Amino acid sequence: MVVFPPTTPAELIALIIRIITSHTFITIVIFPGFIHLTLVVIFLTWYERKLLARIQLRIGPLYAGGPGGLLQPLADGVKLIFKEVMVPYKASKPLFMGIPLMLVVLSAVPFAVIPFGQHWVIANIDVGLVFVFAMTSLFPSMILIFAWASNSKYPFLGGVRSLFQQVVYEIPMWMSTLSVVLLAGSLNLVDIVNAQEKMWFIVPAFFSFAVFFIAIMAELERLPFDLPEAEPELVAGWYTESSGAIFMLIFMGLYMKLYLMSSLVTVLFLGGWWGPAFLPQPVWFIIKTLIVATFIIIPRGVYPRIRVDMLIKIGWTRLLIIALGNIFLTIILINSGLLASWGI
């Protein structure tokens, strides 16, 4: 019998076991919570290095241990923890130390609303999509503050470039999700996935999918949108001055953002967890998300960096017009009843 507050040790143990096996605890801590996120982020760092190595006809991490160098991220983490954290001269220490932690927290918080299965969501709120929008809109300001707090010109230039790029590409990113919201009729991410039971939204909203995909590559600062991190020019962009544990936190934050954007693509366009029933729902979700992450990582080994005026032109004009056009197309499709056979 579970009694609260517990009076005897046996009652305390019963209470603890009841909490640990409750659904809320499992979703927050194990899946899709802390442990799953950390493991996937660590796996993604290894995965990216292996994939890029194969594209570039090399082998990638091999000797750190495990099959194919799987323990390489562990070795990286241990090395980074023991490195000295150098705070630049006259940099603002509280901001310099606090903002990378905030970056990781901010990349992890939107996972509270992303559904990994019909019941595998931590918080099923009615404004899930706008919540993810609000959290991702906080990134540019934090990067700018961090770049300013580094008190050095390379990070500052990189931070300003990163802010421009992310602010410009946020707009096509969220305009293209409007087509999905129109098709699903709700901002709730669980409802959006449930509406894709018969047909994934990539089919009627294909142009939105293309716009969203390109926009998130720009949001994540991945090649070909690599301007804030232009290695021959800016050393490492806005995180030039970070070293040791600070760099590890920023690195984890960036890869968690990659996982977040990939899972957003899966939820909005690729049907979330729907798949044939021989695999459980979360497994389908993770498979689709990893395929999307692969397609985001591949251009890094293939394309050259884009010029800044092309960047702005694509972001403000081309992508926005395509996203708007797709919204009109979606309205026409819905009202003409062509999608009625798929329940829209």
Next chain:
Amino acid sequence: MVALTSYLIVSAALLGIGIYGLTVKRNAIRLLFAVEIIVNAANLNFAAFTRYMNPPQISGQVIVFYSIAAAAMEAAVGLALILVAFRLNSTIDVKKLNKLKG
């Protein structure tokens, strides 16, 4: 249960802080901070009242929606004005920006 008066007292406190900032501070950007704090106090007031009406109305949320958008626009234009003033006078101290010419 939180009573309506608690929200209104928080809103009044924010208003007081905002007016203090508007009258005492000399840096133009801090005046903008104070204006934004006052607008937030008003938005909080609207949202609280519209929730505690019986039955709750949606029009309060509509007002807050417009207020947030309008305040963002006003901040943008205000900051552009501050930039121009700095470019012309090399200072943003409102005590010194007291000549209309130039």
Next chain:
Amino acid sequence: MVSLVIPSDISFVVLTAVTIIGAIIALQAKELIYGAVALAISFIGVAGFFTLLDAPYLAMLQISIYVGAVVVLILFTIMLVRREQGEETNPRTDTPEGSMGIWLAGLLAIAISGVVALAGTSLPTETPASNLTVSDLGPALTLQYPVPLIVLALLLSASLLGALVLAKVER
């Protein structure tokens, strides 16, 4: 079933502390950028209040517009308007308008709080049952109040053009 529901009183007290302390630090901090960060935290506190008041869409809007756009603009302006000397040489507390301002602010806040507290039972203490959802906001914006929506669009274009014209560098 063990329920760990945090009562709304605790979150209200925490949010009040965050909001008010953030606002005070925003005005009193020596460096403007620390003030901007404190202002952002204060805005997030107000967004928390909106969530408590059953307006989650407004809370997300507050975060994405205020903290995501206005604070970024403020940070940019601060970085473009750097001066060599200190930020606040002497605030206007010694002048007549300064001290009058402090008295006005204090008395106004106390007067409003007093009136509100003395209203007592004529103001509701229990939250009435609400069946408003996020999807009620759409019809209210477009069907019930369409004119402010169009005026807002015009205002947006006007402010965009205005900011562009103002910030253009004269050649």
